[in-house]
Amino acid sequence: MPDVIFEINRDLNVSMRDQVVPGHNRWHPDIPAATTIRPGGSYRIECKDWTDNQVKNDDSPDDIRDMDIDPCHMLSGPFAIEGAEPGDLLVVDILNMGPFQEQSWGYTGIFSKENGGGFLTDYSPQASKAIWDLDGIWASSRHIPGVRFIGNSHPGLFGCAPSHDLLSEWNRREQALIDLNPHRVTGDIPPHDGVVPGAPQVPALALPPLPQGALLGTLSGSSFDKVAAEACRTIPPREHGGNVDIKDLGVGSRVYMPVYVPGALFSIGDLHFAQGDGEITFCGAIEMPGFIDLHFDVIKGGMDRYKTNMPFFKPGRVGPNYSEFITFEGISVEDGRNYYLNATVAYRQACLNAINYLMPAMGWSFEQAYLFLGAAPIEGRIGGLVDIPNAAASVSIPLSIFDRNILPV
Numbered sequence: 023m024p025d026v027i028f029e030i031n032r033d034l035n036v037s038m039r040d041q042v043v044p045g046h047n048r049w050h051p052d053i054p055a056a057t058t059i060r061p062g063g064s065y066r067i068e069c070k071d072w073t074d075n076q077v078k079n080d081d082s083p084d085d086i087r088d089m090d091i092d093p094c095h096m097l098s099g100p101f102a103i104e105g106a107e108p109g110d111l112l113v114v115d116i117l118n119m120g121p122f123q124e125q126s127w128g129y130t131g132i133f134s135k136e137n138g139g140g141f142l143t144d145y146s147p148q149a150s151k152a153i154w155d156l157d158g159i160w161a162s163s164r165h166i167p168g169v170r171f172i173g174n175s176h177p178g179l180f181g182c183a184p185s186h187d188l189l190s191e192w193n194r195r196e197q198a199l200i201d202l203n204p205h206r207v208t209g210d211i212p213p214h215d216g217v218v219p220g221a222p223q224v225p226a227l228a229l230p231p232l233p234q235g236a237l238l239g240t241l242s243g244s245s246f247d248k249v250a251a252e253a254c255r256t257i258p259p260r261e262h263g264g265n266v267d268i269k270d271l272g273v274g275s276r277v278y279m280p281v282y283v284p285g286a287l288f289s290i291g292d293l294h295f296a297q298g299d300g301e302i303t304f305c306g307a308i309e310m311p312g313f314i315d316l317h318f319d320v321i322k323g324g325m326d327r328y329k330t331n332m333p334f335f336k337p338g339r340v341g342p343n344y345s346e347f348i349t350f351e352g353i354s355v356e357d358g359r360n361y362y363l364n365a366t367v368a369y370r371q372a373c374l375n376a377i378n379y380l381m382p383a384m385g386w387s388f389e390q391a392y393l394f395l396g397a398a399p400i401e402g403r404i405g406g407l408v409d410i411p412n413a414a415a416s417v418s419i420p421l422s423i424f425d426r427n428i429l430p431v
Contacts, residue, residue: 023066024117024315027057028098030068032124034311038070038096039237045070045098045291047237048253049192049264051183051283054240055102058285064117064317070096071311072178072292077129079153081165086131086305087149091138092235095179095256095265099289100239103318106286111324112182112279114288116338119175119273119314121156121295128154128161128295130397131305132389139224140304141370142377142392150389154295154308154397161296161308161397166390171423172342173296174399176272177314178307179256181263181333182279183287188261192254196228203227229255263333267307269297269399274338280325290314298395299402299417302373306396342399344420348429350376351405354413361411365404368415372402376417383428398423 031041038045043056059065071077072095077085106112121128133140135147152165162170184192206223233250241249259266263279271277279288293314297307325331352372354364361367377391386394398419405414421428 024064026066026068027059027101028067030070030311032122034070034075034122034125038074044237044239045096046100046239046289047093047096047235047256048250049181049184049256049262050189050238050249050253051186051287052241052245052249053100053183053238053287055100055285055287056098056239058102058104059318060104061106061318061320064315066313066315067098067290068313069098069291069293069311071309072096073309075311077131077151077309079127083131083149083151086151087134087137089133089137089305090235092232093237095292096237097179097256097289097291100183100287101289102285102287103320106281106320107284108185108282109323109325110281110286111321111328112281112286112288113319113321114180114277114279115317116177116271116273116275116277117315117317119177119293119312121310121312125311126156128156128308128310130154130303130308130393132303132392133305135224138226138304141300141302142373143224145374146389146392150393152390152393152397156295156310166386166394168384168425169394169398169423170425171296171398171420173308174269174272174341175293175295176269176297177290178267178292178294178297178301179265180277180288180290182281183283183289184254184260184262185282188282189252189254192260193231193252197230199228200226200230229257231255261332265292266333267297267301268335269294269299270337270341271335272338273340276336277333278321278324278335279333280331290316296397296399298398298400300369300373301396303393303396308397342420344399344422346421347401347418348421349416349418350379352415352417354411363407363410363413365407365413365415368413369402369417372415372417376419380428384424
């Protein structure tokens with residue numbers, strides 16, 4: 023087993039804040055390194071689930087409904103890589119990963135409208151949850167009967183720290199987006215079955231820095247206050263990687279990460295046992311705490327050599343291998359309105375068409391089908407972005423994961 027460079031207390035009720043070495047939940051170049059490692063070595067990193075153990079193995083969605091999002095995501099790190107300098111590429115190989123023996127289950131959640139909602143929030147405004155039992159490579163759920171599938175385990179979130187200049191650019195452009203509609207907010211929205219005229223829309227266009235709930239490793243005192251006021255939230259992906267949620271970056275994958283600060287300051291977390299393309303429930307995938315084994319190398323001057331300021335990847339070959347699918351199409355038409363080549367609308371319609379089919383085919387509720395699409399290894403594709411005015415997207419679902427034939431007869 024590789025050396026463990028970040029350890030999580032096996033009493034998973036112990037918060038990330040109370041670990042021997044705490045992690046962090048914001049991006050900032052001044053968060054101190056948890057440890058320094060040498061390139062060319064392999065290491066084990068242990069991770070909390072992204073919510074810091076806010077979700078329980080029970081049948082109530084109240085923990086999803088009442089979740090405190092301010093301290094999410096909980097990341098392990100940062101790790102300084104000896105010799106890494108701005109302009110280099112950090113090469114990260116994913117060698118192995120899995121859940122802790124102490125917790126052989128994971129979860130998928132639909133956020134309520136009051137707590138920010140998700141991809142289909144106007145169609146499913148209430149909180150819902152599914153617990154998945156993890157049995158080796160397999161996942162099944164008492165809350166979504168009739169399916170069993172092999173997990174495509176992967177980290178949802180990883181990245182190197184931004185430089186001060188890049189951090190400022192993130193804050194500038196995201197605040198400009200917020201300013202387009204500053205009344206669009208998360209929270210304080212009463213439950214409803216449809217859109218209330220004049221009610222604030224959710225989710226927010228972007229999330230500004232928020233000192234409340236910030237965890238910055240071992241940083242404390244006046245330095246903590248300054249960094250917490252500047253640090254970016256971890257919710258979106260950005261140039262450094264971040265919350266990419268790419269389900270195919272599992273064991274056997276190689277990740278090429280741009281380095282923006284001395285030492286790279288690499289962090290990782292948000293481990294997923296399985297996920298569908300798009301992670302459409304937001305608290306999606308099958309979330310879990312666990313371990314991940316990584317190998318690190320550095321390509322000197324790699325950003326200039328390969329003309330990149332974004333990560334790129336070589337996906338691995340370890341994962342489920344499905345050969346037969348049922349595919350649902352969506353186009354960029356919603357509620358009688360034509361959107362111009364809008365891939366987001368098209369994908370939402372593809373998901374809704376799949377849900378509408380699965381409800382009678384499997385005897386599921388809307389929420390069960392919605393949770394299923396977030397967790398199962400569905401394949402999402404953009405079919406076309408050139409045939410004006412309609413973009414086309416598709417959702418393909420493996421047929422062999424069902425316990426019955428769901429094709430029309």
